Amino acid sequence: MSTTGELPVWAALLTAFLVLTGAGVTLIGSIGLVRLGSFYARVHAPTLGTTLGMACILMGSALFFSVLEARPVTHEILIAIFVTLTTPVTLLLLVRAALYRDRIAGSTDVPPADAGDGSPPPENG
């Protein structure tokens, strides 16, 4: 990677702030995975890392490499688009799989199949 100069202090401070903020937000999301009670509540926690956490870290990265290489670096925008489009698909699959299993198991904590789901109801005669 070619570098054309030293990183100025303002850019270094701003990069450090952005990366640390992003890491902090992602850490809170990860703590949420441990602290939250049910599976459905836990699914919400990692979205902190995939939205604000990701945005801060990517902004820090874009700033760092743009200033260091003295040209706009745009890969981070693509990363943001790909992460934003793909994580909801994964989360949706996880939640739907969990809901399907809970309904088969006859759990009373989840809404029954006629409350807006196209999946087949549990076979109990």
Added chain:
Amino acid sequence: MSWLLPFPLLSAVLLLLWLLLNQSISPGHLVLGSVLSIVASWAMAALRPGKPGIRRPMAALHLMAVVLIDIFRSNIAVGRIIVHPQEPGANAGFMTIPLDMRSRHGLAVLSIIITSTPGTIWVNYDPAKSVLLLHVLDLVDKTVWIRTIKGRYERLLMEIFE
């Protein structure tokens, strides 16, 4: 022309993506990117997804701004719930929202918005009853969530896609 470029906007975006990924606008990458984006749009046409008609580009920008602000605010809200000392997530629960939107593309965008916003997850949509099933981390007042999703997102999405 439509046999060559069934989805011109998709092809244009894919070409732009290719050039951004390679950080280059050399003729070689222009040709390679164009070929790839045209072949990809043929693959898309083979799936027969139905063409989305984007009516109001300004409404799309408005929606993007609204969603970015909401994602920022819910990050803070969900973060507070997680670091809260006693029993985080005690208010979590499922709720249903009746939707007026029928556009498949609009519903797809709504599912991405709701799921990528911390604190809400799209669980299922029943097209027969047009009812959406959601899971919300902080389910204190259902009417607030109904107002947010119907008033802030669905109205703009219907302007864009219907």
